[in-house]
Amino acid sequence: MGKIINTTDYLQSIVNNISREVFNYTPQLYLKKKGQDENIDVQAIASGVLITADRRYFLLTAGHVIEGRDPEDLGILVGNTFNILNGNIKYVNPYFDSVSFKTDIAIWELDENVAQSLTPTYNFLSLNQIDLHHSPLIKPQYLIVGYPWKKSKANPIKRKIKVRPFVFLTKQSQPDVYKKIKHEFHSNLILEYKQRQIKEFGSGIVKKGVNPEGISGCGVWFIPKFISTESVPEFKLVGIIIGQDQIKRNIISTRIHLVTEVLRIQFGLNIPASSITRIDIDNMS
Template sequence: MTNQTFKDIAEKQIGDLKKIKDFTCTLFKIESPYKQHGTGVFVNIKEKYFLFTAAHVLDDIEKLFIPTQNGKILIKPGGRILKNNAKESRENDELDLGIMILDEMTKNDLINEYSFVNEKQLELNHNPIDFHCYAIFGYPSSWSNKSLSRNSFHSIPFFTFTKCATKNTYQKLNRSDELNLIVHYDRKNTPNLKSKTMSFGPDLFGISGCGLWFLNPNNLESEPKLIGIMNEWSKTNRTLLIATRIDAYTEILRNKGEITFQETNLFSFK
């Protein structure tokens, strides 16, 4: 690739981040003090509207709120919830899949504040490529706070560009590359929007439920594609993050009769 091509790819990635931000919400837990609990991605398939996140985030759904109007108003999301039950514990849950099928009132409250990923931006059967063309965008708990002067709650987003791990990494972490995607986290070289520098990255607690995005370097006109939902920061190797493939989300909804959608080629749920 030429230097000009690398520059074009970098400009595309920055432009895609602005779109990804509009698809992504924080999920605050109303406690004392307020707490950034998780992240979610809004998705629209046909006539239905969804919040995709991690199951362990939705385990506390009764306490969770979504901010609107620059953090001044917190909305209690409503709708039906689909999530898997962990075989043993959430810590060892390779699926960790959470979906809220938004009710009409919640959808109407959110649709003017956020954008929804359309079904053409969901990429099933993704085959990872060896290039830094993947993006993670979420909201860490350590980068959030309530402004008493403005009486509003604010979170600084975390993002990083990364690449997928090799196949032998999945075996080491006891994960399946058919169900999961594993990516690298270079904590020593993380973009910081507040300081506008590369700095040491944050603890990632709070980004669970955010999107893993493929930014196609071979098609600079393409839209960012949602390929997974992040749910785990490896305890055995802090340079690795784990996502559940978006295929699992669409398969659950398809098998429940909630949507008509293409079937993944990677696995099936019985």
């Protein structure tokens, strides 16, 4: 006879199973000191999502991660190896204007040899796992998985970094929040994260949540159905995290159709044009 579990335990197991899959596509991004080639010291700064299309490989992250930094100083760790992300970058500088601030995305096409160097640890998400026509719901069906930089601790003796990921199941914020924080429904997906009043999954205990700084660039994953015959239900990429509001009650993402528009226009991928909104390519670097 199989073990009977309650609803909370079941949901927790589903979130854990999906998160383990999402980790395969979600690297932490590091910054090395300028000019270092050996015995490199790195600092955790952000997160990203790896995708593939037409046998090409891309890293998605937030635009502010790229702005003001030399791309040759950014990389991903595989074991103790710092992999510099050679390739072609297109990004929106969020400091350019108010529209750019609300978009804040970066797409980095990786050289094939760089992509291959990541495969011992990571996989690349295919386009069929991206929902570019997603219609947001106010239901707890959105999973955020990223890496707060304050939770990444370096061990200089073992020359390793211990990371603690951020995994949070949440729902879309109420419609009036978009107006309050001056973001747009057609281009942003705002999600509840009341950092000072987080209810612990299972126990219901209210406590202060994790500071999410460093999850910028990670994905927002929509779970259409929790009940499934599979141990890992279907999940779709629907947004890229770009920040948190000033009162620390919401996490802001750019909707994924803006990313696919950049892939379509700037990188020439055969992707259907978005019917939701278009991106202004004039403010891209």
